Every structure is written in structure tokens, then in C-alpha cells.
Amino acid sequence: MTPLLTDTTTAVVTGAARGIGAATAIRLAGDGMRVAVVDLDAADCAATVEAITAAGGHAAAFDADVADAEQVARVIERITEEIGAPTVLVNNAGITRDNLLFKMADEEWDAVVGVHLRGAFLMSRAVQKHIVEAGWGRIVNLSSTSALGNRGQANYAAAKAGLQGFTKTLAIELGRFGATVNAVAPGFTVTEMTAAAAVRAGVDFEEAIATMAAQIAVRRVGQPEDIANAISFLTSRGAGFVSGQVLYVAGGPVA
Template sequence: MSESARVAIVTGAARGIGAATALRLAADGMAVAVVDIDAAATGETVATIEAAGGRAIGVGADVSDADQVAAAVARVADELGAPTVLVNNAGVLRDNLLFKMSPTDWDTVMNVHLRGAFLFTQATQKHMVEQRWGRIVNLSSTSALGNRGQVNYSAAKAGLQGFTKTLAIELGPFGITANAVAPGFIVTEMTAATAERMKIDFDELQKHAASEIPVRRVGRPEDIAHTISFLAGEGASFVSGQVIYVAGGPKD
């Protein structure tokens, strides 16, 4: 099957890295399901894809709700075709130091990142197995290596790395690869919110971050989308179970 016939699901695709990824996969010729908890928020990404001549639909779903995930994947299969590319990008932050973190803050982050990736992968893999071809890309983070104030997020992003490696082992015999992309400092609404929480000017935070990154700049959502594009394509068929740090320099 050519890439132009592929159908991709990108979660958390209304903005930021998810939106950039959806646009890039559409530019690669794939039909794209733009998934977000807020269905209305997917409109801009979908419209941009369609304006460029691509195929896309916006799908509202809480990635941590099994019934909503099953319904979302069924809708994608019905309206676009069998999804064989899945990008588990949906994420939230509930940052705090350990002694201040509530069980709800812990559970919310785990449910969106880990449970969400599990549910979407489980619901989508049957289509990949039937096609004997699939690409799964999970969004980890350099925070998986540890980051002050993010014990929940760090644990979730590290968990996604183990999840990815196990998927690669289990699904490899069916022509399915699974890899993780771990971004460093990327300019998004989420990092802007982090700066606000820390009461730091966002421009100053970016300058400080760039000074510590070997390539001397901060990342953009498109930097991550380019890497995901490669992993989702035909040329990455012998790359599986890997964690690729896209952070402007060594991280692990």
C-alpha cells in the first residue's frame, strides 16, 4: 500500500506538536484523523489540511475513556479507512513538587499519557494486524530522565518508553513498528503555560533554554513532526523499539 493510501490517527492534534504532526503526515499523503478532547478545537487543523488538498476529519475523544476511544477508532475506520499509523501525542501537565502533588494530579497525568496510549494502541492494532503493516509513534520526553516538579509526568513519559519497546516485540511479527520520540524544549502553548506557572517570562525562558542546548536554539513543533514523519513511513521499516531524543543534543 502506498503512503497516499495510509490513514493516520494523531491524538492531541488540535495544537502544538500534534497539529504539526497531523499537517506533516497529511503533506506526506496520508488521510489524517485529528483527535482532541475538544472536537471543536480540531477545526483549524482539519481546515488547513483540506485547504492543501488533503483528507482529514476532526474527532472528539477523551483518550482515557475506553468507550470513547473505541468509538473514535471505529469512526475513523468507517470514514477514512483502516488506520495503520498511530501517533499517541495527547498529554497534560499537572506539575508540582512531590510533597505538594495530589493523587488527582498523579492520576490525571497517568490516565492521559499511559492509559490513553494503551487504549488507542489496543483499539488500532487490530487494523494494523489485518493489514500486516503498521506504525506506532509514542511521544515521550526528555523529562523521562527526571525533571524537578514533574514526578508524575516523568514517570508517565518513562513508562511510555517501556510500553514502546514491548509493543515492538509483540507486534513486530505482524509488520508493525513501534518507536518513541522524546522532545526536548519545544515552543508550544504547554511550555508557555509552564513558564507562566514558574512566573518566568517566556522569552527569557526560551533564551535560557537555547543557551544550554548544543545547537543553540529551542525546538519547534515541526522539528518533532519531521522525525515522526520518518518513523511513520516506509523507510523506517527496520527501526523499531527505539527512543529518539529530538532535543538539539545528547540526552541519554
């Protein structure tokens, strides 16, 4: 019988102040984990932590820029001291700086690749020590259907595609230590980020939702909880023979 997770399992979720990260933190707490809710400003994580504690779970907020090596080392040390050594990591932190290639500034490229790809590298490197010591662990990286290519997102698509290669490599390296590493690639999901993207493009968000839903097999767009449910499975003990995979959570087949 597969043992259940207990509140001695510490999970770290980055970008957890809102959207997919918040939904994931809440879901993992519901699965019995102690959750470190990480974002740029710990104060922004208050609602996520409150939702978890109100439901009887255990969570604490931490601030860190995941693209900064010193801040990452410091936050993992704090998490270890305050709620326990982390053996579950969800690399969800992300930003967008959309632009066509000929308009894209160096800073727009560097910022997106830095948060998504460098951030996942730094966080995974910091947490893997605790995974190796425990002889068990789970890492889930947030990719995207944009990894397959999306106009105006050369930086974002490159970072999300890079995360898929990163995932498969870590699965090979860490498998011998009882760890699995997988990626979840959401399709169109309703978050503040996608709403802001619609505003920047001059598109009514509700119209964008309706247009996208009509193109999706299940005839609806994704919600943060849809992605959190997939992550919940991949971080469970029951998913111990699933590693190095990219799971597209997009409501239908993805070309």
C-alpha cells in the first residue's frame, strides 16, 4: 500500500501569491504537506497562507527573487529552519514580456529567461540536497503550450521549452535518489497574467476566453485548480514511476 504524505513533507511552491501557484499551494496543503508559499513579496502571499490555515493546513510565506542565487540559498535555508527540509518543489514563478522578435529588448529576453529557466535551475539545485538526503522527492516544473511556439513570445517559448529539457535531464540525474521530475504544460488558463496579456493586446478578456474555449476539445478554458490537480498527482507517492514527462493540461490534444 502506498504511504500517504504527512505534514512532515515540506513543499515549496514559487510564484504562489496568486493564480496557478496559489491554487497549487492550497491543493498540496490539502494533500497533507506543509507548504512554503514563495513570491517576490511575502506580504502578497497572505491570502494563500490564510486559505491554507483556515482549512486546517500548515503554510508560511517567504519572499525571494528566484533568479537571484543568494536569495534562493537564503530562502531555502529559512524554509528548512522554520517548517522543515523541503523534498517537494514546484517551480511555478513566471513573468511575461511579450514582443515580436524585432522589437524585443535585451532586458525583455533576459528577464523572462531569468525567472523561468534560471529560477527553476537555482531552486532545484538548492532543494536537491534535501531530496538526496531524504532519499525521496518530487520536482514539478511549469512549462506551457507556448513551448511549441507562439507569436510574440520568443523569450517565453524558449524558456518554457528549455524547462522541458531541464526536466528530462533532472529526471535522469535524480532518479537514483528516489526523486521524480516532471513538467506540467498548461494551455490557456484564466489568471491575472493572461488577463493582463489580453489588456496589453487590446483584447477584451471575456471575448478572448470565449474564443479560446471554442477551440478547446472540452469547450472551456483552464482554471488554476485544473493545473493544481495535475501537479497534485505528480507530487504524490503514487506517481513514483512517472518521471521525465511533460503533461499537457490543455483540455484536449496538443499538436
